[in-house]
Amino acid sequence: VAFNFVYCPSYHGATLLSCLLNNHSQVTALGDTVPAQKFITGGTLCGCGAPIRDCEFWRALLSRVNSAGSSRDGYPLPAYPVIVNPERVNRSLALGIGVASLNVSPQLWKAFRNRAEAYCHIYSAFYRTACELQGTSCFIDGQKNLVKTLVFAGVIGQEQVKVLHLYRDPRAAFYSHVRRKRAAGAKEFARSWRRSHSRAERLGAYLGRNNYSVLKYESFCKDPLAALDQVQALFGLRREELLKPGNAFRRKHIIGNEMIADFDGVIRQDEKWRTGLSKEDQRIIIQETQPLSARLGYL
Numbered sequence: 001v002a003f004n005f006v007y008c009p010s011y012h013g014a015t016l017l018s019c020l021l022n023n024h025s026q027v028t029a030l031g032d033t034v035p036a037q038k039f040i041t042g043g044t045l046c047g048c049g050a051p052i053r054d055c056e057f058w059r060a061l062l063s064r065v066n067s068a069g070s071s072r073d074g075y076p077l078p079a080y081p082v083i084v085n086p087e088r089v090n091r092s093l094a095l096g097i098g099v100a101s102l103n104v105s106p107q108l109w110k111a112f113r114n115r116a117e118a119y120c121h122i123y124s125a126f127y128r129t130a131c132e133l134q135g136t137s138c139f140i141d142g143q144k145n146l147v148k149t150l151v152f153a154g155v156i157g158q159e160q161v162k163v164l165h166l167y168r169d170p171r172a173a174f175y176s177h178v179r180r181k182r183a184a185g186a187k188e189f190a191r192s193w194r195r196s197h198s199r200a201e202r203l204g205a206y207l208g209r210n211n212y213s214v215l216k217y218e219s220f221c222k223d224p225l226a227a228l229d230q231v232q233a234l235f236g237l238r239r240e241e242l243l244k245p246g247n248a249f250r251r252k253h254i255i256g257n258e259m260i261a262d263f264d265g266v267i268r269q270d271e272k273w274r275t276g277l278s279k280e281d282q283r284i285i286i287q288e289t290q291p292l293s294a295r296l297g298y299l
């Protein structure tokens with residue numbers, strides 16, 4: 001069994017890709033969300049149109065993987081391996097070990113083997129159950145959590161972990177961020193972009209070329225068929241026609257992002273940042289994302 005992940009920061013086209021991957025008859029890709037308890041009880045809607053708490057798919061999935069109905073930090077599944085209580089301390093610790101495991105080796109997680117294995121076990125059950133309920137065979141995890149991928153690589157084995165790493169021009173990503181009125185300024189955003197991508201590249205160096213593949217959002221928009229071939233090859237999928245209008249969000253119960261719930265099958269690259277973003281912000285972002293953004297051809 002392979003464990004499949006899509007990794008990128010926010011506003012890199014992961015939702016669109018997840019929508020297209022769900023057009024594959026064998027794929028379940030629930031986007032980047034394991035719903036928080038407050039969304040479950042609060043009446044947030046599933047892609048199928050029902051509130052999550054009434055949706056048959058999510059009810060069955062959550063009751064099977066978390067029969068006790070427990071929660072950690074407001075979530076039905078733990079975000080990180082549980083090494084200590086409380087979660088605030090645990091998260092800092094897990095992130096610290098995560099960074100250390102990038103510098104040393106994902107194998108570092110074997111020092112916390114019991115806790116790390118328990119964590120992998122929970123997510124394995126989540127993936128397996130979601131696929132069973134949807135009659136599919138391949139789960140693709142789009143949660144933006146590099147620690148999770150490192151834990152799987154270290155404990156389950158890096159030959160069983162596959163990662164698709166998405167890049168996008170940091171100016172375009174920042175413009176999406178600004179339009180959604182997020183708080184971080186250009187400099188902070190740019191540094192976070194560079195840090196996230198550098199870390200994913202380091203993980204990729206451990207995984208090797210058969211298990212790690214990179215894709216630029218811009219290339220995806222320019223030639224989506226070639227990009228989707230690349231992605232299907234990475235995840236060992238039989239080639240299917242994925243670039244078509246679809247209601248995958250309804251059929252596969254994806255939460256959030258109503259925006260593309262009715263994807264019409266046409267990919268449009270959004271270039272509004274070129275005029276919408278100030279020259280000064282563009283300059284700051286390019287400066288703070290060097291040398292990576294130059295290497296990727298974003299100059």
Ligand SMILES: [Zn+2]
Binds near residue numbers: 046048056253254
């Ligand atoms: Zn649903």
